[in-house]
Structures are given as structure tokens and as C-alpha cells.
Amino acid sequence: MRGMQVDPEHAAGTNENNGADELSERVRMLALPELNVVIFAFLLNFVWEFWQAPFYRGMPSAPHWQATKVCSLAAVGDAAITLMSFWVVVAFGHTRTWVREPPTTQVVIFTMTGIVVTVIAERVATEQFQMWAYADRMPTLPLLGTGLLPCSSG
Numbered sequence: 705m706r707g708m709q710v711d712p713e714h715a716a717g718t719n720e721n722n723g724a725d726e727l728s729e730r731v732r733m734l735a736l737p738e739l740n741v742v743i744f745a746f747l748l749n750f751v752w753e754f755w756q757a758p759f760y761r762g763m764p765s766a767p768h769w770q771a772t773k774v775c776s777l778a779a780v781g782d783a784a785i786t787l788m789s790f791w792v793v794v795a796f797g798h799t800r801t802w803v804r805e806p807p808t809t810q811v812v813i814f815t816m817t818g819i820v821v822t823v824i825a826e827r828v829a830t831e832q833f834q835m836w837a838y839a840d841r842m843p844t845l846p847l848l849g850t851g852l853l854p855c856s857s858g
Contacts, residue, residue, distance in 0.1 A: 737800045738787060745786035749857055750779040756853045759842040782857050785825070789817040819855055826850045 733739060753775035757763040763771060793810045794800050802810050827850060829835040838844070843852040 737803055738790065741790045741803065742783050742787050746779050746783040749782035749786075750775065752857050753778045753782070756857075759839050759851065759853055761837040761839045763839075781825070785818055785821050788821060789814045792817045822855050822857070823848060823850045826854050 754771075757771060757775065763774070766774070790803070793802055793814045796813055797807075797810050806814070823845070827848070830837060830850075838851050844850060845852055845855065
């Protein structure tokens with residue numbers, strides 16, 4: 705054994721430690737409140753986007769794959785709005801774990817931030833960029849004209 709060099713990466717036990725470190729890192733990632741918020745928001749909003757599709761012009765008759773892509777992208781946007789709302793509450797409350805036991809004031813801030821951002825995003829998307837249009841059956845907010853259904857997901 706004398707004179708043999710041992711590669712530190714292949715030394716006994718090192719690979720086991722690396723595996724444990726990788727697992728530990730994955731567990732830490734799953735514990736991030738932001739990741740949980742984004743995953744939950746995406747999954748919830750993905751279903752919601754399909755349910756509200758009949759309230760948008762052209763969506764009921766859109767080909768399946770096209771509608772799936774549109775709803776998926778909308779759910780990503782909703783998840784981003786949810787994450788932004790989460791961070792606004794973090795800025796006010798100075799804790800990222802507020803979602804575990806949310807005080808009423810933080811829930812109100814979270815909800816109002818989501819609604820305000822959604823109203824702005826809907827106005828820009830429908831009026832300025834004409835990315836989508838509401839069907840006649842879409843209930844709208846008085847004075848604003850923004851769809852009520854999109855605001856309920858914010």
C-alpha cells in the first residue's frame with residue numbers, strides 16, 4: 705500500500721457521504737416555502753384554467769393541444785403571481801414561514817396583492833396586447849371591466 709495514491713473521490717465512504725449530501729440537499733429544497741407555494745399554485749390553477757376556459761372567446765372550440773398549452777402557460781403565470789404575493793407578505797412580515805400558520809392580516813395582504821396584480825395583468829393582456837378576449841358570458845368587475853373569474857384565482 706505504500707506509495708499508492710488514493711483518489712479522495714473514490715475513498716471508502718466518500719460516495720456514501722455524497723449520496724447522503726445529495727439527499728439532504730433535495731430534502732432542504734422540498735422544505736422551501738416558495739417551492740411548495742409555486743407547486744401548489746400551479747397545480748390548483750392548472751385545473752382552474754380549464755374550468756374557466758368556456759368564459760374566454762375561442763377556447764371552447766380550440767384544438768385540445770392548443771388549449772392545453774394556453775391553460776398551462778396561464779397556470780405558470782398564476783403561480784408567478786402567487787409567488788409574488790407570497791414575497792410581498794414576506795417583506796411585510798419578515799418571515800418566509802408565514803404560510804404554516806398565517807395570521808389574518810397576512811392572508812389579506814397575500815389575497816389583495818394577488819387580486820391587484822391579476823387585475824393589472826388582465827387589463828394589459830386584454831386591452832393593450834389583445835392576447836385573449838372574454839366571451840360574453842364572462843362576469844366582469846364593475847367599472848374595471850376585468851373578468852371576475854381570473855380575479856378569483858389571484
